[in-house]
Amino acid sequence: MPDVRVCAVSDVKPGTASRVDVDGHRLCVVNIEGTFYIVDDECTHADYSLSEGDVWEEEREIECPAHGSTFSLLTGEPQSLPATRPVHVYGVRTEGDDVIVGVP
Numbered sequence: 001m002p003d004v005r006v007c008a009v010s011d012v013k014p015g016t017a018s019r020v021d022v023d024g025h026r027l028c029v030v031n032i033e034g035t036f037y038i039v040d041d042e043c044t045h046a047d048y049s050l051s052e053g054d055v056w057e058e059e060r061e062i063e064c065p066a067h068g069s070t071f072s073l074l075t076g077e078p079q080s081l082p083a084t085r086p087v088h089v090y091g092v093r094t095e096g097d098d099v100i101v102g103v104p
């Protein structure tokens with residue numbers, strides 16, 4: 001995926017996640033203390049949106065709202081069952097008020 005603006009920094013409050021659709025990709029955009037993370041917005045266990053789950057700020061993880069697997073926002077790896085496969089982690093940076101996603 002080429003670099004593309006996904007949202008404004010102010011669109012995602014610290015400690016929360018939002019879903020953004022870009023070029024057919026369903027993305028989960030997470031803000032932890034002003035640092036942004038982007039992973040697939042689809043749990044690898046079943047089709048639920050991770051962006052509707054809780055953000056674990058200290059652990060840098062997001063919890064699936066369906067069955068509670070948590071995923072590392074750094075590696076995409078599940079940290080607890082029932083999910084066993086990682087979600088994709090995207091490269092992300094901010095430029096001014098823009099959140100930009102790119103190729104990892």
Ligand code: FES
Nearest residue numbers: 043045046064067
């Ligand atoms: S759908 Fe995410 S843990 Fe089951």
